[in-house]
Amino acid sequence: xxxxxxxxxxxxxxxxxxxxxxxxxxxxxxxxxxxxxxxxxxxxxxxxxxxxxxxxxxxxxxxxxxxxxxxxxxxxxxxxxxxxxxxxxxxxxxxxxxxxxxxxxxxxxxxxxxxxxxx
Amino acid sequence: xxxxxxxxxxxxxxxxxxxxxxxxxxxxxxxxxxxxxxxxxxxxxxxxxxxxxxxxxxxxxxxxxxxxxxxxxxxxxxxxxxxxxxxxxxxxxxxxxxxxxxxxxxxxxxxxxxxxxxxxxxxxxxxxxxxxxxxxxxxxxxxxxxxxxxxxxxxxxxxxxxxxxxxxxxxxxxxxxxxxxxxxxxxxxxxxxxxxxxxxxxxxxxxxxxxxxxxxxxxxxxxxxxxxxxxxxxxxxxxxxxxxxxxxxxxxxxxxxxxxxxxxxxxxxxxxxxxxxxxxxxxxxxxxxxxxxxxxxxxxxxxxxxxxxxxxxxxxxxxxxxxxxxxxxxxxxxxxxxxxxxxxxxxxxxxxxxxxxxxxxxxxxxxxxxxxxxxxxxxxxxxxxxxxxxxxxxxxxxxxxxxxxxxxxxxxxxxxxxxxxxxxxxxxxxxxxxxxxxxxxxxxxxxxxxxxxxxxxxxxxxxxxxxxxxxxxxxxxxxxxxxx
Numbered sequence: 001x002x003x004x005x006x007x008x009x010x011x012x013x014x015x016x017x018x019x020x021x022x023x024x025x026x027x028x029x030x031x032x033x034x035x036x037x038x039x040x041x042x043x044x045x046x047x048x049x050x051x052x053x054x055x056x057x058x059x060x061x062x063x064x065x066x067x068x069x070x071x072x073x074x075x076x077x078x079x080x081x082x083x084x085x086x087x088x089x090x091x092x093x094x095x096x097x098x099x100x101x102x103x104x105x106x107x108x109x110x111x112x113x114x115x116x117x118x119x
Numbered sequence: 120x121x122x123x124x125x126x127x128x129x130x131x132x133x134x135x136x137x138x139x140x141x142x143x144x145x146x147x148x149x150x151x152x153x154x155x156x157x158x159x160x161x162x163x164x165x166x167x168x169x170x171x172x173x174x175x176x177x178x179x180x181x182x183x184x185x186x187x188x189x190x191x192x193x194x195x196x197x198x199x200x201x202x203x204x205x206x207x208x209x210x211x212x213x214x215x216x217x218x219x220x221x222x223x224x225x226x227x228x229x230x231x232x233x234x235x236x237x238x239x240x241x242x243x244x245x246x247x248x249x250x251x252x253x254x255x256x257x258x259x260x261x262x263x264x265x266x267x268x269x270x271x272x273x274x275x276x277x278x279x280x281x282x283x284x285x286x287x288x289x290x291x292x293x294x295x296x297x298x299x300x301x302x303x304x305x306x307x308x309x310x311x312x313x314x315x316x317x318x319x320x321x322x323x324x325x326x327x328x329x330x331x332x333x334x335x336x337x338x339x340x341x342x343x344x345x346x347x348x349x350x351x352x353x354x355x356x357x358x359x360x361x362x363x364x365x366x367x368x369x370x371x372x373x374x375x376x377x378x379x380x381x382x383x384x385x386x387x388x389x390x391x392x393x394x395x396x397x398x399x400x401x402x403x404x405x406x407x408x409x410x411x412x413x414x415x416x417x418x419x420x421x422x423x424x425x426x427x428x429x430x431x432x433x434x435x436x437x438x439x440x441x442x443x444x445x446x447x448x449x450x451x452x453x454x455x456x457x458x459x460x461x462x463x464x465x466x467x468x469x470x471x472x473x474x475x476x477x478x479x480x481x482x483x484x485x486x487x488x489x490x491x492x493x494x495x496x497x498x499x500x501x502x503x504x505x506x507x508x509x510x511x512x513x514x515x516x517x518x519x520x521x522x523x524x525x526x527x528x529x530x531x532x533x534x535x536x537x538x539x540x541x542x543x544x545x546x547x548x549x550x551x552x553x554x555x556x557x558x559x560x561x562x563x564x565x566x567x568x569x570x571x572x573x574x575x576x577x578x579x580x581x582x583x584x585x586x587x588x589x590x591x592x593x594x595x596x597x598x599x600x601x602x603x
Contacts (some may be wrong), residue, residue, distance in 0.1 A: 027445050065134045082582035088430040092200050101341045110445045
């Protein structure tokens with residue numbers, strides 16, 4: 001089970017990887033969304049504010065009205081944000097659950113796909 | 120703590136979510152394609168005259184059973200992975216994957232069929248030489264391909280408007296046709312008039328009219344509440360039943376079956392018989408409108424399935440490559456190319472009714488597998504769900520037997536000549552199934568092994584190691600997932 005410190009560390013790395021990837025920024029240039037995350041094992045929640053492809057903040061707790069809500073184990077979130085796990089496989093097996101439009105789910109996975117093509 | 124896996128969906132208010140009206144339009148829009156007009160003629164081949172309406176009614180009753188089964192499955196797993204996840208949980212990963220690949224071929228068939236039918240209809244109205252249908256097929260698929268590559272999507276309200284326009288437009292013109300003097304409703308209850316088996320085949324083809332209505336379960340993640348999908352699953356078949364019944368009666372009333380049977384555009388013939396050129400243009404406009412839903416929904420569903428399969432390592436990873444609009448361009452291009460080849464083949468051979476038979480048989484098989492999945496999952500899953508089918512076990516067992524029977528009935532049918540059997544539909548499905556299974560058993564393990572080797576060679580684990588945590592939390596997944 002990962003605590004908030006581990007999640008925050010993973011999120012910080014993820015934010016840098018996303019915001020410094022020019023191809024990803026271009027791809028997500030019109031994508032502005034509020035994401036909520038729920039750790040099903042320890043109840044930790046956090047948010048992500050994305051503005052035109054740039055991750056602005058990843059605060060603990062839920063902030064704003066979400067466009068997407070992602071729920072899974074805290075360990076899965078950590079591995080996912082470090083790029084050590086392919087989220088699609090977990091999603092297709094029902095281990096990651098998502099609330100949101102299919103287009104947004106696709107965009108969310110596109111981030112991992114672009115910054116870690118070998119994951 | 121609750122496990123994310125299988126956790127009941129949280130009651131979360133999303134900024135944008137789908138309500139009953141939109142979900143119903145999605146369900147009905149996915150089902151009601153241009154090929155449905157031909158589907159009605161296929162039913163009439165086995166259930167002559169107004170009897171087709173009886174077959175469509177019985178089909179609707181069976182589809183309500185399907186709606187109940189998929190509602191409970193969706194209540195258990197409200198995910199865009201849909202049938203793939205239900206089958207994985209019920210019968211295993213490989214079987215689910217090979218069935219899903221076969222199922223996706225129906226999307227290609229429907230896209231190809233619609234491209235062909237709309238091309239043929241446009242060519243007919245413009246009085247162009249028949250070879251120009253190829254050009255229209257190419258133009259339509261090129262437009263769909265380009266729009267998809269640019270990431271153009273129909274807004275939800277446009278999709279809703281298009282669906283309700285097509286349904287109401289078809290219903291209104293059919294009612295006008297029914298008031299037309301000069302025709303006659305013949306043999307309304309002659310379901311087994313052609314042969315003892317014809318009624319069963321008519322029923323099997325009637326199911327095809329509703330085919331794909333269950334794909335609305337893939338929008339479960341954006342539904343306002345879980346019950347939205349359940350309501351859509353029950354309302355959409357009723358709408359299709361009303362429209363298809365009116366259309367079948369109008370056809371019977373005004374157009375001789377001998378004329379319909381050799382036509383790729385029965386809806387235009389009905390429109391012309393009812394209101395002359397205005398009616399013909401009316402039905403042409405509706406036919407073209409169906410393409411918006413088919414091409415938008417079909418390309419989206421199939422290309423995202425291919426993308427996900429490639430990301431998961433079940434297809435070559437090139438299929439997961441995204442363009443700058445975040446669209447899996449190779450998946451979309453392959454779909455357009457394959458659809459064009461299938462459409463051109465159908466045009467060259469004139470075997471469009473075979474396409475209907477194959478689609479109807481695959482859909483019956485999917486309903487049988489859906490029933491089987493629920494039968495198995497009812498024993499394994501004790502969780503609460505938003506919908507529970509009354510008398511679930513006997514009904515799902517009945518569904519397995521019934522839909523398997525209808526699969527065989529359509530698989531051995533010849534809609535061109537109702538008096539004889541043909542193994543062509545089931546042979547095509549057997550080939551598709553064998554190719555899918557062979558691919559899953561032979562190539563998928565190789566692709567996955569190659570992906571694992573590539574990842575191990577190129578990409579060391581990035582997450583910092585925390586030894587104390589690893590000891591503390593045995594089995595909680597601190598090691599990288601095998602999926603990575």
